[in-house]
Amino acid sequence: MNVYQACFDTSDAIELFLPQNLYLKPIARLNISVQLPLLKVPGKSISNWEVMEKVRNIIKPDEFSSLKVSKSTLEFVRLEAEIDNRGKIPNLLSKLDSRTIKLSGFTDVLKVRAAEAKIPYPTRHMWDSYFRDSKHMNDIKPGERPDTVHICNLPSKWFTDKLSKSDGRDMPSDYIFKKVFEAFGEVRVVDIPMLDPLRNEMKNTSGISTFYFGQDHSFEGYVQFKEYVCFVKAMTALKGMKLLFKDGDKAWTANIKVDFDKTKHLSDESIRKRALEREKILLERKMLKEEEERKLKEIEDKKKEEECRKLMEEEAKAAREKQLIEERQMRRENRRKEREMLKQKQLKQDEKNVKMSAEQMALVQESRRVKSMRLLGYLLEKAKVRMEKELILKKKEELLRRIEEEKKLNKEMEIANTKETSKLALINKEKELRGKLLARYKTFIQKKLEDEEKKINKLIEAKKKVLMSSVQEYAVVQSETTSEMAEGNDYSEKYTCLEKATGKPKISSKIAPQQEESFLGKGLNSLLDKNIMRDHQATSNIRRHAFPVLSPSDSDSDPLAEKYMSDLAEGCHGYFGSSPENALHHSKQRGKRIQMEDLSSSCMTGGTKRRVIDSDISTSKGTVSAKSHTSVTSVKPSKMHKI
Numbered sequence: 337m338n339v340y341q342a343c344f345d346t347s348d349a350i351e352l353f354l355p356q357n358l359y360l361k362p363i364a365r366l367n368i369s370v371q372l373p374l375l376k377v378p379g380k381s382i383s384n385w386e387v388m389e390k391v392r393n394i395i396k397p398d399e400f401s402s403l404k405v406s407k408s409t410l411e412f413v414r415l416e417a418e419i420d421n422r423g424k425i426p427n428l429l430s431k432l433d434s435r436t437i438k439l440s441g442f443t444d445v446l447k448v449r450a451a452e453a454k455i456p457y458p459t460r461h462m463w464d465s466y467f468r469d470s471k472h473m474n475d476i477k478p479g480e481r482p483d484t485v486h487i488c489n490l491p492s493k494w495f496t497d498k499l500s501k502s503d504g505r506d507m508p509s510d511y512i513f514k515k516v517f518e519a520f521g522e523v524r525v526v527d528i529p530m531l532d533p534l535r536n537e538m539k540n541t542s543g544i545s546t547f548y549f550g551q552d553h554s555f556e557g558y559v560q561f562k563e564y565v566c567f568v569k570a571m572t573a574l575k576g577m578k579l580l581f582k583d584g585d586k587a588w589t590a591n592i593k594v595d596f597d598k599t600k601h602l603s604d605e606s607i608r609k610r611a612l613e614r615e616k617i618l619l620e621r622k623m624l625k626e627e628e629e630r631k632l633k634e635i636e637d638k639k640k641e642e643e644c645r646k647l648m649e650e651e652a653k654a655a656r657e658k659q660l661i662e663e664r665q666m667r668r669e670n671r672r673k674e675r676e677m678l679k680q681k682q683l684k685q686d687e688k689n690v691k692m693s694a695e696q697m698a699l700v701q702e703s704r705r706v707k708s709m710r711l712l713g714y715l716l717e718k719a720k721v722r723m724e725k726e727l728i729l730k731k732k733e734e735l736l737r738r739i740e741e742e743k744k745l746n747k748e749m750e751i752a753n754t755k756e757t758s759k760l761a762l763i764n765k766e767k768e769l770r771g772k773l774l775a776r777y778k779t780f781i782q783k784k785l786e787d788e789e790k791k792i793n794k795l796i797e798a799k800k801k802v803l804m805s806s807v808q809e810y811a812v813v814q815s816e817t818t819s820e821m822a823e824g825n826d827y828s829e830k831y832t833c834l835e836k837a838t839g840k841p842k843i844s845s846k847i848a849p850q851q852e853e854s855f856l857g858k859g860l861n862s863l864l865d866k867n868i869m870r871d872h873q874a875t876s877n878i879r880r881h882a883f884p885v886l887s888p889s890d891s892d893s894d895p896l897a898e899k900y901m902s903d904l905a906e907g908c909h910g911y912f913g914s915s916p917e918n919a920l921h922h923s924k925q926r927g928k929r930i931q932m933e934d935l936s937s938s939c940m941t942g943g944t945k946r947r948v949i950d951s952d953i954s955t956s957k958g959t960v961s962a963k964s965h966t967s968v969t970s971v972k973p974s975k976m977h978k979i
Contacts, residue, residue: 340588341589341590342588343589344401344587348423349582350573353516358494358581361578361580362578363455364419364424364425365418365453367406367414367452368414368417369415370447370448382439384413386439387446388415390437398431401419402418403417416453429450433448433451435448460571463482478602478603479606480603482567483560483563484601484602485558485567485594485596489556489590489593490508490554490556490579491554492554493506494590497511508531508555510531513526513559517570520570521562521565522563523559523562524602526557527558538613538614538617554590558601560602579592
């Protein structure tokens with residue numbers, strides 16, 4: 337096992353001992369802590385190797401010279417990393433500290449914390465207080481004061497004497513070890529326990545007492561300085577350092593462990609005890625050697641006696657074996673003779689058996705032939721029966737297959753018929769529902785039309801009464817005014833009566849009779865130009881119904897009556913234009929047409945509202961008919977529009 341590792345950056349190396357190419361290099365060590373997630377799934381684990389690889393990827397292109405796990409728990413993993421140059425520590429800390437990594441199989445991110453590692457090393461206060469407070473130490477004696485340095489994990493190969501190699505083993509040289517540490521001051525004595533072969537057998541002395549793996553590659557040593565200043569200088573120089581060895585372009589480092597001696601290892605008393613122990617061990621070894629030689633001599637004598645006894649036994653055994661061989665030869669000869677006699681007897685018996693066996697074989701063959709013939713007939717019969725059964729089964733399967741196909745065809749026909757019948761039923765049902773809806777809508781429309789007709793008839797009757805009363809009043813007034821006209825030629829009373837009857841503006845009384853006649857003539861001509869008096873039947877009806885009192889000569893000769901007749905004809909145009917039967921027939925036909933249009937529009941557009949044009953409806957009593965569109969204003973059209 338190698339106790340050292342390769343180094344690629346030697347820029348900060350400090351010279352220690354050039355003949356052996358030894359240097360000191362500052363230790364650049366980091367402590368990295370990775371917080372682990374909670375393991376919720378049983379049996380799942382986190383790989384420390386994966387965590388180390390993630391940390392290595394963070395610092396790229398930089399690399400660690402060494403990275404190992406110093407502590408691992410369920411909550412965190414602590415890594416100890418080392419780099420070649422101490423000047424790179426701030427850069428690596430900025431890359432690592434407060435970073436996060438993600439492991440495969442885990443959704444949580446892991447937080448990374450990094451800090452420079454504090455290297456454990458004894459301080460001046462520690463060794464001063466230790467030797468001051470220890471009662472078994474004496475500052476006057478060497479080894480019992482702070483003057484001895486204990487160094488561990490030193491590579492043996494770096495301290496070997498190149499001129500005195502032996503046994504193919506790299507054993508350190510105490511001379512070179514002393515020369516190396518004389519760089520810090522004058523050395524009083526050094527001790528390398530590895531070079532003392534009896535050190536492991538010493539009970540009351542310090543040093544290497546147990547075996548550990550790799551002890552042939554590294555060693556520990558003790559260096560005792562004559563002066564306290566040299567000791568302090570060595571301890572100060574080795575603080576936070578590791579040992580560097582150069583071999584041409586290559587370099588290696590070893591992490592050495594340095595501490596002050598607390599065991600009085602190089603005190604005079606310890607050295608004397610080790611010498612006495614060594615002499616004691618050597619004496620014991622000498623006695624053991626003599627005892628072993630005596631035992632070996634006894635063993636050799638016993639061997640010689642045993643050899644003589646074995647020779648005598650072998651001779652006796654040889655004689656017995658010779659006698660046994662002769663006896664075996666005689667028995668073998670007798671057995672050979674007996675076998676020859678038995679063989680001759682056996683030959684004779686075999687000849688007899690051959691004859692008997694030939695006859696038996698013939699009988700057996702004949703019986704086998706008969707049995708085979710019977711068996712063949714039986715098998716042929718069985719095959720015939722099986723073939724017939726197979727034919728019957730095939731016919732049955734064919735019949736079943738045809739029956740199933742017919743069933744499938746029947747089912748498909750039934751399904752198709754059911755679908756057609758269901759479609760026809762749906763169409764008939766739709767027609768029936770549509771007919772019901774149309775019948776209901778027709779009854780609703782007829783009811784509405786009857787209601788509107790009743791309302792219009794009532795309005796027409798009311799207007800007829802008002803008109804008849806106004807005409808009768810006008811006839812009475814006309815008879816009164818004719819007598820007054822003969823006396824005073826005053827037209828004011830005439831026009832007041834006319835205004836009451838027709839609602840026309842009153843003609844001023846200041847107009848001369850000639851101007852009035854021209855005015856009336858112009859009014860009549862204008863009415864004729866407008867085709868208001870084109871219906872002669874209407875005027876005759878008005879004359880017949882409205883003025884039964886007036887004589888024809890009076891009404892024709894009176895200009896005021898002519899004007900009233902023209903105004904009344906204009907106002908009542910359309911009421912008496914046709915017969916009551918024709919008007920009612922036309923109104924019913926028009927109502928039916930509007931009803932069908934509304935029904936078709938409601939069916940096509942989903943019942944959208946449409947306005948119904950006001951229809952000309954007349955009464956069956958014959959004297960008054962409804963005015964078209966603009967004449968009848970009292971009929972409310974909103975109800976008919978909403979049908």
